Amino acid sequence: MGFIMRFAFKNIWRYKRRTIITFTAISIGIVAFIFMDSLLKGIHYESLRNFIDYESSHLKIYNKEFYKEMSDDGFLPLDKAIDNYESVENLIQSDDILVTPRINFRSQIVNEATSDERPFTIVGIDPDKDRKVYKLPDVIMSGRFLKSGERGVLIGRISAEKLETKLGDTLTILTRTKNDTYQTISVDVVGIIDPPNPDINKTFAYIPLDIAYSDLDMMGSVTEIGIRIKNGNESKILNRLDGILKANNLSQLEVVSWKELGKDWLTLSKTKIAGSYIMILVVFIISAVGVINTMLMSVFERIREIGMMRALGMRDTEVIWSFFFEGASIGFLGGLIGIFIGLLLNLYLIYHGLDLSYTGDVDISYRVMNIVRGVWDVGAIVFAFVFSVIIPALISIYPSRKAIKMEITQALKTA
Amino acid sequence: MQILLSLVNLNKDYEDGKIVVHALKDINMEVEKGEFTAIAGPSGSGKSTLLNLIGCLDKPSSGKVFISGIDTSTYSKKELANIRREKIGFVFQSFNLIPILTAFENVAFPLSLLGQNGDLIERKVKSILGDVGLDGLENRYPRELSGGQQQRVAIARSLVKEPSIILADEPTANLDSATGAEILNLMKVLNEQKEATFIFSTHDPAVMDRAKRVVYLHDGQISSDEKR
Numbered sequence: 001m002g003f004i005m006r007f008a009f010k011n012i013w014r015y016k017r018r019t020i021i022t023f024t025a026i027s028i029g030i031v032a033f034i035f036m037d038s039l040l041k042g043i044h045y046e047s048l049r050n051f052i053d054y055e056s057s058h059l060k061i062y063n064k065e066f067y068k069e070m071s072d073d074g075f076l077p078l079d080k081a082i083d084n085y086e087s088v089e090n091l092i093q094s095d096d097i098l099v100t101p102r103i104n105f106r107s108q109i110v111n112e113a114t115s116d117e118r119p120f121t122i123v124g125i126d127p128d129k130d131r132k133v134y135k136l137p138d139v140i141m142s143g144r145f146l147k148s149g150e151r152g153v154l155i156g157r158i159s160a161e162k163l164e165t166k167l168g169d170t171l172t173i174l175t176r177t178k179n180d181t182y183q184t185i186s187v188d189v190v191g192i193i194d195p196p197n198p199d200i201n202k203t204f205a206y207i208p209l210d211i212a213y214s215d216l217d218m219m220g221s222v223t224e225i226g227i228r229i230k231n232g233n234e235s236k237i238l239n240r241l242d243g244i245l246k247a248n249n250l251s252q253l254e255v256v257s258w259k260e261l262g263k264d265w266l267t268l269s270k271t272k273i274a275g276s277y278i279m280i281l282v283v284f285i286i287s288a289v290g291v292i293n294t295m296l297m298s299v300f301e302r303i304r305e306i307g308m309m310r311a312l313g314m315r316d317t318e319v320i321w322s323f324f325f326e327g328a329s330i331g332f333l334g335g336l337i338g339i340f341i342g343l344l345l346n347l348y349l350i351y352h353g354l355d356l357s358y359t360g361d362v363d364i365s366y367r368v369m370n371i372v373r374g375v376w377d378v379g380a381i382v383f384a385f386v387f388s389v390i391i392p393a394l395i396s397i398y399p400s401r402k403a404i405k406m407e408i409t410q411a412l413k414t415a
Numbered sequence: 416m417q418i419l420l421s422l423v424n425l426n427k428d429y430e431d432g433k434i435v436v437h438a439l440k441d442i443n444m445e446v447e448k449g450e451f452t453a454i455a456g457p458s459g460s461g462k463s464t465l466l467n468l469i470g471c472l473d474k475p476s477s478g479k480v481f482i483s484g485i486d487t488s489t490y491s492k493k494e495l496a497n498i499r500r501e502k503i504g505f506v507f508q509s510f511n512l513i514p515i516l517t518a519f520e521n522v523a524f525p526l527s528l529l530g531q532n533g534d535l536i537e538r539k540v541k542s543i544l545g546d547v548g549l550d551g552l553e554n555r556y557p558r559e560l561s562g563g564q565q566q567r568v569a570i571a572r573s574l575v576k577e578p579s580i581i582l583a584d585e586p587t588a589n590l591d592s593a594t595g596a597e598i599l600n601l602m603k604v605l606n607e608q609k610e611a612t613f614i615f616s617t618h619d620p621a622v623m624d625r626a627k628r629v630v631y632l633h634d635g636q637i638s639s640d641e642k643r
Contacts, residue, residue, distance in 0.1 A: 003527040014515050308511040311472055312525050312572075313500020315493060408472045412507070 004318055008325035012333070015298070022294040023334040026388050029287030030338025031345060033280050033384045038346045038374030039354065040273050045375060047269060047367040048258075050197040053135040055367070056258040057100075057226035059238055061088070061245070064254050066223055075106050078178035081221040082253060088225065091248055092241050096232040100129035101222040103212040107175035109205060111163045118163055120205050122153075122173060124212025124222075133228040136193055136206065143167045143191030146208050152190035156201035160192050167192060173207070178217040185215045198369040269366055284387075291392040295327055299399035306403045307411025316404040320397060327396030328389050335388030339381060349374030419579050419612055420446040420469060425478035427464050427635075438464040439635045442478070446580070449610040451603060453617050453626035461635040462616035463584055469614065470503050470582045471495040483579050500528055504573030506583035506615075510565040512557040512572075518544065518564075519553040522571045529576060543571045546608075547601060563594035570601060574611060583615035587622055599625050 012019050052058060065080035082088055085101050093099060103124035110117045127146045131137045136154065137145045146152055153171060155163070165171060166189065173185040187207055195201050213219050229237055234257060241255045259266065299306070306319055314322075353371035403411070425442035428435050439461045446452055454462045467473040468480055471487050474495075479488045487498055499505075504525075512521045519540055526536045544553055547567040557565055566586060573581045583602070587595030599622055606613050615622075623629050631639040 003530075007527075010515050304511070305513060308505075308507065309513075309524075310496065311470065311499060311505050313496050313498075313503075313528050315496045315500075318528075409467050412472075412511075 001321070004322050005325045008322050009329050011298070011322070011326050012329050018294055018297070019330060022290055022330055022392075023337055025287040025290035026331060026334025026392070027338035027341060029284045030335055030384050030388055031342045032283045034339070034342030034381060035345050035349065035374075036276060036280050037377060037380045037384075038349055039372065040276050041377060041380075042349065042353075042372045042374045043356075043366050043368055044269060044273060046196070046372050047265075048262075050195070050367040051262050051265075052258050054139075054195045054197040054200045056261040057133050058229045058234060059097075059227040059241065059255055059257055060261060061092070061225040061227070061241065061253055061255050062223060063252055065252070075176050076104060076223065078103075078105060078176075078216060078218060078221075078223065079180075081178070081218065081223045082225060083221045085220055085222045085225070088245075088250065088253070091244050091250075092225075092227075096230050097237060098129075098132045098228045098230060100133040100226045101126055101209060102130070102224050102226055103209060103216065103218055103221075104223045105175055105212070105216060107173045109163065110172040110174060111165050112170050112172055114164050116163050118159065119203070120159070120173075121203055122175070122212075123204060123206050124209040124216075124218075125206050126209040130226075133226045136195070139193045139195045141192045141194040143189070145191060146206060147190075148208050149210055150190065150208060151185075151187050151211060152208065153187040154191045154193050154206040155189055156204060157192055157194040158198075158201045159203060159205065160189070162202075165189055171205075173205075175216070177215070178221070183215055185211065187211075196369055197367045199367065201369065265367065272366075288391055288395065291327070291330065292395050294330065295323065295392065295396040296399045298326070299323060299396070299403050303403055303406065303411050304414045306400075307406070307408045307414070310404070310408050311412065319404050320400045323396040323400035324393050328393035331389040331392035334392075335385045338388065339385055342381070342384075346374050346376070350376065416447040416449075418445050419448050419450075419483055420444075420614075421479075421481040422469070423479045423481070425465075425468060425480065426476045427461075427468060427473070428476045437635055439468070439475075442637060444630065444637065444640070446612065446614060448579075448612055449606065450612050450614070450628055451606045451626055452614045452628040452630060453623050454614060454630050454632060455617055455623050456632035456638075457618060460632040462618075462632055464635075465632065466582050466584050466614065466616055469580070470505060471498050500525070501576070502579040504576065504578040504581040506566070506569050506573050506581065506586045508585040508588045510557070510562070510569045510589070512565055512568055514557050517554050517556055518549060518560065518568045518571075521557070521568055522575050525572060525576045539575055540571075543575045544568075546574075546605065547571045561594075562590050563597060566590060566594075566598050567601065570598070570605070574605060574609070577609075577611075580612050580614060583613060585616055585618075587617070587619065592621070595619075595622070 061082065063080045063082055066077060089099055105122055107120055107122050108117050109120045127148055141157055146154055169189045171187055171189060173187060175183055177183045238255050238257055245251065245253050310319065350373050353373040355371050356368055422442050422444045425439055427439040428437050442465065454465055456462050468475050475488055479486050482498060482502055487495060490498065522540045522544060523536050526539060544550065547570055549564065549567055552564065587598055590598060602613055603625060605611050617623060628642045630637055
């Protein structure tokens with residue numbers, strides 16, 4: 001078998017130009033796969049991070065009715081909240097989690113200077129607790145984070161640009177209170193944030209929780225509790241919290257994980273990723289067609305030689321093995337080159353990243369708009385390499401089987 | 416003398432559309448070790464078909480082919496490949512060397528198929544390349560050799576495994592007459608020195624003249640069998 005393998009390896013250099021073209025086709029397939037796989041996974045993981053850090057936290061507790069009863073004009077039902085937040089916090093508090101209260105409400109924000117008006121989701125946050133669960137303080141672009149009791153607002157960079165507002169400007173929040181009366185809240189822009197989560201950057205603004213308490217008639221009530229898990233198993237903690245709520249007759253409240261909260265966009269994201277893999281598959285198929293072409297040509301051009309080798313006593317299985325190893329060698333070398341280039345590109349992607357900030361205004365249905373870095377996925381790289389070796393090897397079986405079906409005497413007569 | 420090859424009532428028919436062509440009819444013949452036999456006859460007389468049957472490249476329609484006493488007509492494809500691998504050497508009209516292998520590697524090819532070890536292969540190949548007058552050309556590729564040199568490599572390849580029979584199908588047909596004569600001389604010398612048994616087909620009278628035995632075929636039948 002060693003001889004057959006050496007012979008097969010020599011054969012790949014018979015037509016150097018064709019072999020190089022085939023190497024290139026395989027390499028391009030592998031490079032495309034490694035690059036796209038790394039990028040897509042990078043985007044996915046970054047999206048998850050950005051979703052958890054700026055939007056969902058690990059777990060959320062809210063009133064089951066809260067999101068069901070959104071009014072026709074888009075206002076959230078503040079009366080379907082978590083009443084007596086302090087007591088709920090005391091019930092669920094433990095060492096393995098960090099907890100923060102939030103009041104989520106819909107509003108129009110008016111820039112007094114320009115009279116420009118845009119819809120927003122405003123979140124009342126406890127500045128001290130919130131910074132432990134979410135990462136808003138990490139993305140302050142200008143100004144500062146909120147302080148309790150101040151009539152200030154944090155606003156995203158993109159929404160600030162659209163509203164043509166800047167630090168120190170006064171904005172008016174138009175909304176409805178818990179008791180369904182219209183309310184205006186005047187706030188000064190104290191900070192502009194640039195979160196990598198485009199939803200937050202475009203449509204969210206933050207005010208101190210105590211201002212929301214007073215101006216929305218929410219004293220003591222919050223619409224949700226964000227929970228970051230410090231350590232421990234997410235589903236176990238979810239079950240534990242669920243048990244606590246039920247045991248304390250708080251069954252109108254539910255604990256929901258970020259997976260459930262992000263179900264819609266996660267599904268969309270997965271679909272997009274699947275779509276991208278189909279594109280990669282097409283590249284792979286094109287590579288495979290190149291390999292098929294090479295193997296078919298190299299077998300059919302050597303029919304006479306195969307006949308001669310069989311005449312000298314080469315067994316049919318040895319002929320098949322010879323072409324199998326030839327295909328595998330082409331795949332091995334092409335794969336090796338592809339892996340090498342793919343790894344170099346991936347190094348760039350991991351250490352330098354790809355700047356997706358230009359997508360800020362474009363909905364790409366991922367929770368990213370910053371620099372996305374690739375990820376190492378050894379499994380995917382090994383898969384790509386094995387695939388690149390096995391496919392050409394398997395493809396070579398077909399023409400070589402056809403060649404050995406021909407009678408030796410016929411094969412020797414071919415030109 | 417030891418009988419190496421025995422053909423008994425050998426027939427080979429081909430179907431050409433609806434017509435059955437009787438390529439060989441009732442061939443009976445024996446070849447002893449060390450013979451230098453020419454199979455002669457005009458085109459279409461069945462020379463190549465006969466060599467193909469002797470060389471286990473094809474199966475007879477009826478009759479038997481015995482090589483060293485073994486009836487090969489009942490053998491499977493794999494068994495026939497083994498017989499060819501061990502007992503038969505081939506020299507083809509158009510040399511049929513493997514272009515990506517050097518002269519040395521081409522000659523070593525049959526020994527590699529037999530699984531012989533590297534040192535033994537090197538010794539045997541160098542020795543036979545010397546015998547066919549190709550000392551110093553071991554590392555040349557076929558494209559770097561003349562037609563005569565290529566046929567010498569082919570002869571070395573057929574002889575290196577010391578087969579029972581060497582079959583040569585019109586071995587000089589692709590060579591000019593001087594080179595053809597050289598090749599024939601070489602075959603004859605090897606036949607005498609190594610007692611290698613050669614059976615070759617030809618329609619060239621000059622080649623026939625050098626044979627110790629000439630079997631004439633006409634329309635698939637032996638028309639004469641002359642020993643000289």
